[in-house]
Amino acid sequence: MTKTVSRPWLEHYPEEIPASIDYEKRPLQDYLRQGAKEEPDKVLLHFMGKEMTFKEVYTEALSFANALSNLGIQKGDRVAIMLANTPQSVISYYGALFAGAVVVQTNPLYVERELEHQMVDSGAKIMICMDLVYHRVMNVIDKTNLEHVIVTGIKDYLPFPKNLVYPFIQKKNYGFKPDVKYGKTVHSFTKLLKQHDSKEIAVEIDPEEDLALLQYTGGTTGVAKGVKLTHMNLVSNTTQCIRWMYKIDHGNEVLLCALPFFHVYGMTVGMNFSVMDRSKMVILPKFDTKQTLEAIEKQKASIFPGAPTMYIGLINDPDVGKYDLSSIEICISGSAPLPLEVQQRFEKLTGGKLSEGFGLTESSPVTHFNLMWGKRPSGSIGLPWPDTDVAILSAETGEPAEAGEVGELMIKGPQVMKGYWNRPEETNATFHEGWLLTGDMGYMDEEGFFYIVDRKKDMIIAGGFNIYPREIEEVLFEHPAVQEAVAVGVPDPYRGETVKVFIVKREGHDVSEKDLNAFCRERLSAYKVPKLYEFREELPKTMVGKVLRRALLEEEKEKAKQNA
Incomplete structure (x- = not known):
């Protein structure tokens, strides 16, 4: 590219946020070590009534690192973690890093086919999993490189007497009773910790080159790929996040971690943020x-930190008014577009700030965020973070687009991945002259605020017109009877594609297809108005609350085949 990229967004930075940060070149796990040395008795985590200090988490992470080392893990080996948010997920994550391993975060909801793909692709040698998914792991183990499985359960870190009661609750709710066959290759998480001391392990880490994480893409747009994230990618992004929240009481905040740690968003703005900020x-x-x-x-x-569906769920809970939510200061929304109405209702309920940001797995994940205490244009994903260059790639010229022109968002910054694991061709295709191509269509206004129009692959082309699902969804969210809405393009013999929307009604409200059609016709150009409506009790989602648009499209394709 010949055109110079300008940074008009820097004019909106308050004096507390620097345009560039001097990042510490350290392994990520050093922040847990330092916290334990300097403030050993400070509480790091709270889990269903149990609290653990920095020193306790650090000590157990080191014991786990020694256990991994004893099981043959060496620097660069991949260790898979298939856990719900628990103390074990924090201990095993940092323990694996202390051992010099590369963490492979694995979704506990994965079916065997998805699990097998990820284990084969990553070459992971050890899996740490919940007892609930143990049999799923054992069903695929022979097709993978897994040598050991380490099993734990929710009850292992519950305080007395919850730890005694929980197995009965588990059996009642899930019909589940642990049936783990321990042996030479299947180990108890808690027993391993007791069997290994917490001595330091000396593993030389080059933070800029060595991987901390293989984070698999959600698979919402195709086959899940392993994203190679270094220690510095994660240190940089967590540091950027902390510096952006310049008014918080550093070291004394309480982060609610409902976003799963196995997702890069929850891992960075929840777990890693807490450890680095000592909150x-x-x-x-x-x-x-x-x-x-x-x-x-x-x-x-x-x-x-949450996803829009979480905030939607909370504001629509019939008992929300019975709770004191006044402690909320900051809510960080990501993973999907945040409807303006949801933002306004949540802020009114809590008195805190709910702002939207943007990111992707390939950038650790955050690249943009709205100012918490400053200008927040409606519908904007905000401004690029410090040291993050962003440009819109014009489809016509192959150069950075002018302000207001829609094109593909591309990014450079210290949080951008090394590439895809074992996929050099896809890595090359994802970078354009050193810039990461996001696959998201958007534009920058004249002030430097960015807006996402939609994913490149989600764009609907009907009768030659480009239609962006997000625009339709934003209109539908304005209707008082609509709780959730997603728009997709389905095959149409005349127009090529036509717009279909899936609607979840708000509890206690009713609305018809005719009502919504009239509502949309007042607010959208005729070619954008949905032609098909389907009402559902719920929509298929990832664990982070992102609607699985691909699952809906596959359903439509299957219906079309059966009707052919």
Whole structure:
């Protein structure tokens, strides 16, 4: 590219946020070590009534690192973690890093086919998993390089008497009773910790070159790929996040961690943020509106990273008014577009700030965020973070686009990945002259604020017109009876594609296809108005709450085949 990229967004930075940061070139796990040395008795995590200090988490992470080393793990080996948010997920993550391993975060909801793909692709040697998914792991182990499986359960870190009661609750709710066959290759997490001391392991780490994480893409746009993230990628992004939140009471905040740590978003803005900032993380094993509301009230949570569906769930809970949510100061929304109405209602309920950001797995993940205490244009994903260059690639010229022109978002910054694991061709295709191509279509306004129009692959082309699903969804969210909405393009013999929307109604409200059609016709050009409507009780989602648009499209293709 010949055109120079300007940075108009820097004019909006308050004086507390630098345009560039001097990042510490350290392994990520050093922050846990330093916290344990300097403030050993400070509480790092709270889990269903149990609290652990920095020293306790650090000590157990080192014991786990020694256990991994004893099982043959060496620098660069991959260790898979298939856990819900629990103390074990923090201990095993940092323990693997202390051992010099590369963490492979694995979704506990994966079916055997997905699990097998990830284990074969990553070459992981050890898996740490919940007892709930143990049999799923054992069903694929012979097709992978896994040599050992380490098993744990929710009850292992519950305080007395919850640890005694929980197995009965588990059996009642899930019909589940642990049936783990321990042996030479299947180990108990808690027993391994007791069998190994917490001596330091000396592993030389080059933070800029050595991988800390193989984070697999969500698979919402195709086959999941392993994203290679170095220690410095993660240190940089966590540092950027902390510096962006310049008004918080550093070291004394309470982060509500309902976003799963196995997702890069929850890992960076929840777990790694807490460790680096030395703030307390309140860990929830899954998102549940009642448990979340109770945790905010009881633990006085001040920072709550989440996805739009979480905030939608909370504001629509019939009992939300019974809880004291006034401790909330900052809510960080990501993983999907945040409807303006949801933002406004949540801020009114809590008195805190709910701002939208943007990122992707390939950038650790955050690249943009709205100012918490400054201008927040409606619908904008905000400004690029310090040291993050962003440009819009014009499809016509192959150069950075002019302000207001829609093109593909591309990014440079210290948080951008090394590439895809064992996929050199896809890595090359994802970079354009050193810039990471995001696959997201958007534009920058004249002031330097960025807007996402939609994913390149999600764009609907109907009768030659480009239609962006997000625009339709934003209109539908304005209707008082609509709780959730997603628009997709389905085959149409005349137009090529036509717009279909899937709607979840708000509890206690009713609306018809005719009502919504009239509503959309007042607010959208005729060619953008949905032609098909389908009402559902719920929409298929990832664990982070991102709607699986691909799953809906596959359903439509299957229907079309059957009707052919």
